[in-house]
Amino acid sequence: MHMDPHLLRTFVAVTRCGSFSRAADELGYTQSAVSQHIAALESDLGTALLHRRPVAPTPEGQRLLEHAGPILVRLDAARAEITKMVEAPPDRLVVGLSPLAFMPDIVAANHVRVLPRADVVTGVAQGTLDLGLVDGVATASDPLNLPDVAPLATVGVAERPLVVVFPADHPLARRKRINLVDLSDAQWIDAPESAIPLAQLRSASGTDGFRAALRYEGTHVPGLLEMAAAGHGLALLPQHMVDGVPAVPITRLVHRVELLSMPGRSGVR
Template sequence: MDPHLLRTYVTVARLGSFSEAARELGYTQSAVSQHIAALEQDLGAALLTRRPVAPTPAGARLLEHAGPLLLRLDAARAEVVRMAAAPEQGLTLAATSTALTPRTVRALPVAGVTLAVLPRDEVPAAVATGAADLGLVDGLAAPSDPLRLPDVAPLGVRGLAEGPVAVLLAEDHPLARRPGLRLGDLVDARWIDAPDTGLPLARLRAASGTSGFRPAVRYDGTDLRTLTALVAAGHGLALLPRWAAEEARGTVAVPLTAPRVVHRTELLHTGTLRGPARTLAAQLDVTRS
């Protein structure tokens, strides 16, 4: 399967238009049509309906494979290019907002760092494709268990830290004076779904074995202060690392007592670490908590 044809197909399916795909890819519309026809002939299946332009069942299945396949190709290219290139003096670090603990921030070099705060699922891809030299991801896990990361490419993973988590509530919330809270008692509470800032509700459902934790508000962003402001205003609860919850104004952080889970932070990299990336990784190892 020709990856160039596959990229064209993914673009057409995403945009729902041959002409828009041609503009984005820098091809003529005729060339895009030829790419799709060649891919359909190669696979022996129709991949798109034409009016409207949408994936067929076979095309939808191909899309599920296409993303990881193309990402692995990008990752392989990036790693080979990185190995052949001269070491750079700068460093790009991709991180989730709550992976940037105070200890982690203090470990950063005083100069030469580009910090990109990204959604959780985008950090592994940024490292795999060479957009970032290192990645910091975090999430909810059982003690000593690794995080469940997207299978984007072979990545080196180092566990950096595990810490307690807390439920963040508005100061006047009825549960704000509790010494501790069990996750099972909060299944039907009002929650803020902030998958790229707070600990994702999907992980709460998995940890509790229920289908509860329905969101009252959805926040698609990575700004921790926005999430804590929503909690302070009474829009719902959030689960955060305790260090982040205790710093939020107008809120109360109540320790989560059950189930026994932790906030885990991991460092991601590709290949052998060199230069500034190796130095920072070593410094982060030293500052483990």
């Protein structure tokens, strides 16, 4: 079996767009060419991958979709790495940061992009970013659990305490320290761009708790702190970002920042 990456890209586009014609417009193909790509892929695998009306993946197609994303990212990563080996160094150093990963003394960047954590990892792998700084929750001295999209070089550059922000009248606000899992049934603010995302809290604690009482789609941390202090929900942040509101340190877990790069390329001072 030979799986053509061009056919895979077409398949991913059709499933994302939910339409052969919209996928054709996105890819710059004719609709007939898109249909031929899907038919060739189904013939190669010996099974139907898409329902046609409406357009949606079959169970086999859904399974292929789970594999296709990482496969295509790795192909892009390989192309980017080889290209950078033969090209002259760029005049511009592009660094991607996840929302809580700002480290001004780590890289000599002249172009900075703040992106979702997964996009920083993919951007470094695909070569759209020269370096990445990505953050997350980890046990002290343990590496972050990052998507396996390419053989990236990772260096831990910071580990800081994590604190939970409480309203002043909350019964736990005067605790010296607290275990994260003890707060799994509490009400939280879902603020993925200005606090530790709730999905990371579930992963770190091994529970399916940490339900959101409020969704905050913003990057203004002082505003988030005011909402937490007013009782709209709890929030978990690095200690250095919390000032003037009641906060209790978390046991065992830290906020970790890692520098990502393709092997052989570095912007670390």
